[in-house]
Amino acid sequence: MHYLTRIWAHLALLIPLVAKSFAVAVAHQNVLRLNPTLLYNISTNFAGNSSDSFLQTTGLDNSTAMMRPFIAYDDEFEHLLAKDATLEHLYTNPDNKPVADEMGIWVWDHNEVWMSSSSVDNISYTSILDLSDQSVKPLLVSSNGIPILNPNGGGYFNGKVYIAGDGNATIPPAIYEIDPVTLDARIIIDSYFGLRLNGPNDLTWGCRDNNSWLFFTDDPLSYYYSKGDFPTIPDATWRWDPKEETLLPVIDRTDILIPNGIRVNKDSTKLYVTDTPSTQVPGSGFEQTSTSPEQYYGSDTSAIYEFDLGPDGFPYNKRLFGITQRGISDGLHLDDDGRIWTAEADGIVIRSSSGKVLGMINALAIQRPKVADSSQLPLQNFALAGDRIIILAYTQIYQVRLSHAIVKSMT
Template structure:
């Protein structure tokens, strides 16, 4: 989705702490017992500076545990999150490429026909058409040879035997949403215009089937490609669109977000989650919307605010927990927005950034730029 450059100090990216879970009370997010504490805006919560805390103190206050979380794999704020982690829950590195090749950046879509998760590369430092897959049986990673290559691919979603890929386009090739047959790898354009205007740069996509008895495709369409210099001047505002899969109607349904990014529904499709993200104005919010009987978003409210970085990819598990890729890792919240725990990203990539991921049964495929990780949880979540 969005390209972020996060500066993380005092973090070693040459090593990786295997299975290490640090349990913290949620109250530490609002109250420190240390005589002095300070957090620089360029570091995650774990790197808050504290004085007046003895790391060897046998009482092991919450601040000491926070210090220890700098070398951990997980932070748990709840028994619910802790139940997902056991002694075998350790991120396993599947593939690594040079830092200059962020091949595992976006997407994260499970494809049942091939038992694969598809994902896309970052468009920076150069534009590309790279969509890859990891086979969940063999862990083999493959660069897919899609017929009719998709320029600057981004968000990906599987629906009804097809894989839908957001193309951000270029200065000469219009942005679009493509549908790809996962068996033949033949792609076709589904939508590329709103009344003759070119799309901005579709970022993420999802589907609903329970609203008004219709099937809708929903996607965020921010002006990110123009802002990053590889697309032309935008022809309309940042928008969230709803596309009727039967009639072909493309309708703007949200137009007041700064930079709409991730998008997902709860299991009953009664709540729509959309992240609003831009590094330049410090917006890092996931909004929740109810839906009218006609399938229009209403009652916008703040669901969560990221304490570090921006909320990029969003997934909702079978328990309606909301998982978001943020600056410190994958944050897991319950349906009320309470933070349950974090899969930490400090040591998973060179800059600590996880843009997206995918959930399948008990497996989390983590897209960490130049590294691809697999995490097998103690419980099925989807």
């Protein structure tokens, strides 16, 4: 072997070792490429804080590069992005109202994304983003007069929009079905043996053969809207079978204490449900501590759980799929290739079907809204919309363009 050839061969072996502890330079100017080993092996002098982004960990390169919109730990995430991908601003509410907070329903055949606002004076509402002209219109009441009260999560299935609503002191929490053309609505679920639901949080549809089931999570969030009406049934994850006309609890609070986000995969063989971590909420009524007038709400985990879904529509074989670094895995969506996307405090985190963290849309790169509540996170939820990600950022809406459609249609 030629002398210079041998030198280059040795250098080729050294380069991966040298690069292991540093961000890897990539051609995409908006992507920061980090070695995946940094997720579990940084240095002897590292220091992280659960109140800060992982990117702010002492021991990482905390330079301005950390403000890049995309963080890649794997080629797969980088290849999902369009070559010129960035955080494109679509909309800012002119009245500084929090229109874009929860839900993120892609109504694909109408080129719309439905979303819910953050609660203002104990009221949240539905807004509809028209992707063709980037306009947003509020949906305060359905065209046939049914108020879609305090909407939270939802989904699109068989030409109808389904929304989980938290209700208030007068109107019980409910699951609504809305026609996206006429905007007519009807309530399909509002009780269990005559008792109010606690607060439907999110929902998803599963289909096997000629059967379909609606799964939804139910937690005590409606307490904050009902002004004193305590939950009367245990928190649970529910399955509604419209053919059999049956509503059944299928995951109880001993498995997931405060169920939140929920989704099935494309072939309805897996069900994913997120839990809610502990928070101290003044006056919530949940397990008052002995040293504080504040109350205890939620479990001690911000976990994502995976279940197998049987051909009869019942979940089994629970396993821990992932734990968020910070905040709640509130927004939860799956693409057609089985990747799991979650809105967390650090940003929108993308995991493979086996749980590997592939990358993240960085929350630090999203402008924090100028509102009175300075603790409001810069993003809360999002929608997978074909070859785009629509990011709900409180008073603002952004989009990220992808290299190809990752969902052909969403249920």
